[in-house]
Amino acid sequence: MIRSLWTAATGMKGQQLNIDTISNNLANVNTTGYKTQRLEFKDLLYETMRKSNLNDEQGRPVNLEVGHGVMASATTRDFKTGSVMETQNTLDLALDGPGFFAVLMPNGEARYTRDGSFKLSIDGDEASLVTSDGHFVLDEDDNTIVIDQEMKDLSIDEQGYITAKDEDDETVELGRLKIVDFMNSEGLLSEGRNLYKATEASGEEIAIDADEMDSSILQGYLEMSNVQVVDEMIKMISAQRAYETSSKTIQAADEMLQGANNLKR
Incomplete structure (x- = not known):
């Protein structure tokens, strides 16, 4: 007993x-x-x-x-992808399908998120695309995404290409968002603040090229939680x-x- x-x-x-x-x-x-x-x-x-x-x-x-x-x-x-909510905010992005956005931490390491509620951080005549906590969003070349003050009509297509119009009203390509995936996403380490860290269990990040994407990016939308x-x-x-x-x-x-x-x- x-x-x-x-x-x-x-x-x-x-x-x-x-x-x-x-x-x-x-x-x-x-x-x-x-x-x-x-x-x-x-x-x-x-x-x-x-x-x-x-x-x-x-x-x-x-x-x-x-x-x-x-x-x-x-x-x-x-x-599994959660429901998508329309916000009509230019900088709100939702990933419809597998994958993660890559962001740069202050210590120089990369973190990954499904939270696409991005913001602009102003520095003089330029602005950088950042998360709500101020972490820089990375492009496919692992650089920060910089937008000149003269740019307007920012647009992000389904494959992550970022374009805007300059002062001459000509369309300029600013880069492409870095979208990554992992062999074992369940092995990612949750760090809070909607951020994940790669581990040995998850494997290294796998960058997804535009022509290989199984998901699409929706501008003006946010992915909500998949909690039922x-x-x-x-x-x-x-x-x-x-x-x-x-x-x-x-x-x-x-x-x-x-x-x-x-x-x-």
């Missing part, structure tokens, strides 16, 4: 972590480009009380094993019931221990 107490405790701890994950999904239901997380579990070690024993096709065909509970093994992200509130509510109810069941198991084991202790009376 002591084993059952600790086993049920692992179930309660696991479901508490499950609720934490679900609550984070629900809290980010309106976060631009947020991707749903899912907690995965695996069972713990087993104690083999009696092994199978077959001799000349006679004996016990199965083992007698007792498990020691459950543990959280991983959190995975669903990178109804699904998360169902998961939350299921996790709550599992938590209650584990607590009932502890209560039942406690009552059995109490009954055993009272046998001497």
